[in-house]
Amino acid sequence: MDWQAIWLTVRLAAVVSAILLVISLPLAHWLTFSRRRWTFLIESLVSLPLVLPPTVLGFYLLMSMGARSPIGRAWESWTGHSLAFTFEGLVVASILYSMPFAVQPIAAAFAQVDPALREASATLGASGVRTFLRITLPLSIEGVIAGVVLSFAHTVGEFGVVLMVGGNLPGITRTVSIAIYDQVQALQYREATLTAFVMLVFAFVVLAAVYGLRRRPWSATPLA
Amino acid sequence: MTLSIDIRKRLSSQFALDVAFTAVPGVTNLFGASGSGKTTVLRCLAGLLRPDAGHVSIGDRLLFDSTASVDIPVQQRNVGYVFQQLALFPHLSIEQNIAYALHRRPRDEQRQRVNDIAGSFHIQHLLDRMPGQVSGGERQRAALARALVSDPSLLLLDEPLSALDHAIQARIMEDLRAWNEAHRIPVLYVTHSHREVFGLGERVVVLERGRVLATGSPHEVLDHPSHVVLANLAGFENVFDATVTDRHEQAGTMQCRLDDSNTDLEVPLTDASVGAAVRLAIRAGDILIANQEPRGLSARNVLHGRLADLTRQGPTVVAKVDAGVRLMVHLTPRGAESLGLRRGNHVWLIIKTYSCRIVVGGS
Amino acid sequence: METLTTRGRLGAALVIGLAVASARPALNAQSPARALSVAAASDLQTTLPGLVARFERSAGVKVAVSFASSGALFAQIQNGAPFDVFFSADIDYPKRLIASGHAESGSLYEYATGRIVLWTRQNSGVDVTRGLTVLRDSRVRRIAIANPQTAPYGRAAVAALRHDKLYDAVQGKLVLGENISQAAQLVDSGNADAGIIAMSLALGPAMRARGRFKEIPASAHPPIEQGVVITSASRAKGTARQLLDYLKRPEAIELLQHSGFASPAVPAR
Numbered sequence: 001m002d003w004q005a006i007w008l009t010v011r012l013a014a015v016v017s018a019i020l021l022v023i024s025l026p027l028a029h030w031l032t033f034s035r036r037r038w039t040f041l042i043e044s045l046v047s048l049p050l051v052l053p054p055t056v057l058g059f060y061l062l063m064s065m066g067a068r069s070p071i072g073r074a075w076e077s078w079t080g081h082s083l084a085f086t087f088e089g090l091v092v093a094s095i096l097y098s099m100p101f102a103v104q105p106i107a108a109a110f111a112q113v114d115p116a117l118r119e120a121s122a123t124l125g126a127s128g129v130r131t132f133l134r135i136t137l138p139l140s141i142e143g144v145i146a147g148v149v150l151s152f153a154h155t156v157g158e159f160g161v162v163l164m165v166g167g168n169l170p171g172i173t174r175t176v177s178i179a180i181y182d183q184v185q186a187l188q189y190r191e192a193t194l195t196a197f198v199m200l201v202f203a204f205v206v207l208a209a210v211y212g213l214r215r216r217p218w219s220a221t222p223l224a
Numbered sequence: 225m226t227l228s229i230d231i232r233k234r235l236s237s238q239f240a241l242d243v244a245f246t247a248v249p250g251v252t253n254l255f256g257a258s259g260s261g262k263t264t265v266l267r268c269l270a271g272l273l274r275p276d277a278g279h280v281s282i283g284d285r286l287l288f289d290s291t292a293s294v295d296i297p298v299q300q301r302n303v304g305y306v307f308q309q310l311a312l313f314p315h316l317s318i319e320q321n322i323a324y325a326l327h328r329r330p331r332d333e334q335r336q337r338v339n340d341i342a343g344s345f346h347i348q349h350l351l352d353r354m355p356g357q358v359s360g361g362e363r364q365r366a367a368l369a370r371a372l373v374s375d376p377s378l379l380l381l382d383e384p385l386s387a388l389d390h391a392i393q394a395r396i397m398e399d400l401r402a403w404n405e406a407h408r409i410p411v412l413y414v415t416h417s418h419r420e421v422f423g424l425g426e427r428v429v430v431l432e433r434g435r436v437l438a439t440g441s442p443h444e445v446l447d448h449p450s451h452v453v454l455a456n457l458a459g460f461e462n463v464f465d466a467t468v469t470d471r472h473e474q475a476g477t478m479q480c481r482l483d484d485s486n487t488d489l490e491v492p493l494t495d496a497s498v499g500a501a502v503r504l505a506i507r508a509g510d511i512l513i514a515n516q517e518p519r520g521l522s523a524r525n526v527l528h529g530r531l532a533d534l535t536r537q538g539p540t541v542v543a544k545v546d547a548g549v550r551l552m553v554h555l556t557p558r559g560a561e562s563l564g565l566r567r568g569n570h571v572w573l574i575i576k577t578y579s580c581r582i583v584v585g586g587s
Numbered sequence: 588m589e590t591l592t593t594r595g596r597l598g599a600a601l602v603i604g605l606a607v608a609s610a611r612p613a614l615n616a617q618s619p620a621r622a623l624s625v626a627a628a629s630d631l632q633t634t635l636p637g638l639v640a641r642f643e644r645s646a647g648v649k650v651a652v653s654f655a656s657s658g659a660l661f662a663q664i665q666n667g668a669p670f671d672v673f674f675s676a677d678i679d680y681p682k683r684l685i686a687s688g689h690a691e692s693g694s695l696y697e698y699a700t701g702r703i704v705l706w707t708r709q710n711s712g713v714d715v716t717r718g719l720t721v722l723r724d725s726r727v728r729r730i731a732i733a734n735p736q737t738a739p740y741g742r743a744a745v746a747a748l749r750h751d752k753l754y755d756a757v758q759g760k761l762v763l764g765e766n767i768s769q770a771a772q773l774v775d776s777g778n779a780d781a782g783i784i785a786m787s788l789a790l791g792p793a794m795r796a797r798g799r800f801k802e803i804p805a806s807a808h809p810p811i812e813q814g815v816v817i818t819s820a821s822r823a824k825g826t827a828r829q830l831l832d833y834l835k836r837p838e839a840i841e842l843l844q845h846s847g848f849a850s851p852a853v854p855a856r
Binding site: 059062066067069072082084085163164167169170171174184186187189 | 626633662665667
């Protein structure tokens with residue numbers, strides 16, 4: 001049982017979802033409420049990872065973050081080590097790869113907040129920030145939670161991108177999905193099944209905890 | 225402090241707003257059919273919509289002036305707005321809703337003001353409830369309290385009472401009027417129901433397709449509609465084209481022949497000459513109906529016809545009568561019963577001279 | 588915010604807690620100098636761990652191995668992957684790395700020659716003793732090989748089929764695995780009736796008991812030259828050289844042969 005890989009994966013997914021939450025709130029807010037005509041271009045950019053095959057995306061990310069790239073070189077001179085083939089590199093790659101899974105549900109949740117409520121807030125003297133914190137965000141919290149959960153789950157399940165950008169270094173970039181793949185490649189089916197099962201249970205527990213905290217689970221009848 | 229507005233705004237290739245009027249402290253009705261631009265005016269006043277040109281001020285406080293490039297943002301206008309759907313924040317309690325605009329003030333001042341306004345509108349006992357847990361009328365009061373708690377200089381109400389029953393409406397308006405007595409600000413009340421206008425406003429501004437059609441007291445504007453559109457809006461169900469056939473200067477009346485018929489009506493005198501085309505408007509409620517030819521009446525207009533249709537609409541019975549022209553008559557259910565009216569019956573319609581109003585213009 | 592309920596606070600704490608608990612892992616899971624990072628082609632999955640374990644014991648060095656396809660490893664090393672040694676299934680990649688300056692020219696060593704076999708499951712009813720011609724049988728509906736475009740073992744399989752003039756007849760029955768290991772899985776799981784796979788995999792503990800195989804003569808296909816090389820970026824070149832030297836020892840060569848590889852024809856080219 002590769003506990004190292006499991007713990008690494010959990011850490012990766014947690015860091016990525018936390019950072020994505022911080023990035024996605026303003027981005028989704030802008031995409032939903034901006035009146036500029038070209039928001040659709042940014043939407044398409046954000047959603048690109050949904051349609052690109054992971055290995056293709058991984059390859060291009062490797063090219064942009066690796067030792068030969070300007071970004072990779074700048075990072076190296078700044079910190080003393082490379083960006084690709086490190087945990088930080090996985091974080092960066094996963095943020096890009098899981099972004100649509102955070103931004104889309106959050107933007108959809110913002111969009112279904114009644115515009116009259118936001119206008120009423122403005123007429124009552126609230127600034128844009130206050131309206132966001134007191135009205136928009138609380139009324140769309142379920143979508144925000146969905147975005148966090150989805151980006152967490154998506155990062156846990158990543159394979160192609162993580163393999164290309166991470167290099168499958170044990171203890172550093174060998175996530176659990178790669179570990180399972182390795183075990184299957186080595187025809188160690190029993191070990192693979194066991195590791196996969198542990199991940200399944202863990203993922204289920206996390207999802208159940210998060211969905212259980214929601215105010216209104218998937219039911220048509222509102223809470224009394 | 226008087227509201228003064230003079231704005232123009234093009235909303236589409238077919239619709240442009242061009243209105244100018246003033247509103248003194250007290251309730252002013254903004255009256256017009258759906259799509260006439262009433263909500264647009266409110267949104268421009270609140271700062272939610274930017275006019276193309278013009279000027280808006282309350283007293284000497286300038287809110288918008290296109291020539292001086294002044295456009296005070298919504299948040300700073302201090303204009304109270306009660307939306308059509310009320311827009312109470314569903315996740316905050318009534319108390320939190322009302323206190324929303326007061327967040328910068330010290331806690332005890334907030335509490336004081338909230339209690340005061342809740343008292344004025346009789347909802348102190350509901351402060352802890354959520355908007356979803358109170359009745360329609362109570363929500364309405366909460367929305368009013370929320371808009372007024374910070375002492376705005378103008379209050380805008382967008383058709384707020386249309387869903388409520390008459391008695392509740394009246395009580396809420398009483399409370400609002402009482403509050404208005406103590407706080408002299410203009411209140412703009414938007415409605416498309418002429419009944420509300422009579423009950424609730426001291427002055428009325430009539431909008432039609434983005435323009436001000438008339439201003440004045442409800443009685444001036446609606447009881448004596450100067451315009452066909454007003455007549456329609458004001459609930460005159462019978463409007464006819466006619467030609468003047470005779471003038472009786474001494475009696476103060478004139479005779480008109482309704483177009484495409486042999487029906488003559490005696491109407492109040494105007495300066496229209498013989499042969500001129502006029503339009504007549506008669507309220508369905510102003511026509512009497514009889515099942516026998518009446519005798520000994522003062523009324524000058526008695527028309528004979530047949531009852532074409534009789535239906536019950538709520539508290540009223542609506543009769544359609546063919547008397548040379550098709551007329552609509554309102555009567556009470558008991559009245560209809562006591563006359564034993566059936567379709568096809570011969571009936572007589574009695575119309576007082578003064579029930580016929582001459583209107584002009586429109587199409 | 589008073590709008591966040593206790594549940595909301597708990598939820599936020601959950602996410603933030605997990606994130607905060609994620610301290611950056613130590614940069615080096617292994618200490619320098621007495622440790623090696625090795626990249627290896629996936630066909631070595633069953634063989635290299637054993638070899639490496641013996642080396643670790645004899646040299647007192649800790650070795651971490653990362654398996655992937657030779658092509659992917661090649662791209663990664665060119666982009667700065669921190670491997671010290673690269674075991675490729677195809678000697679072409681190490682040669683190209685030397686040409687691009689990413690590997691030490693003097694270090695290239697052909698450590699093994701790959702062998703292919705015809706493999707089938709125990710109870711499949713396919714008589715592999717007849718050799719490749721059995722693939723013509725109508726009972727053999729699907730034949731697994733590695734993708735010839737990307738895997739040297741796949742190219743060898745196709746070459747062997749052409750050599751025996753079977754390729755056209757069985758081409759329609761071929762199922763391609765992304766690499767030789769995946770090809771083996773295809774047969775092993777029953778999704779293919781037979782497969783041409785690496786001998787090293789067939790002899791591995793997982794598959795040996797489950798199937799039967801027949802060697803395909805080396806003359807039927809071009810040699811599968813497997814090369815190993817030391818990367819230019821390596822910070823443990825001395826230790827890396829120790830590993831390469833170990834490969835030349837009789838015990839290492841014996842282990843490789845035992846595992847289904849032919850011994851290298853010549854030490855270096």
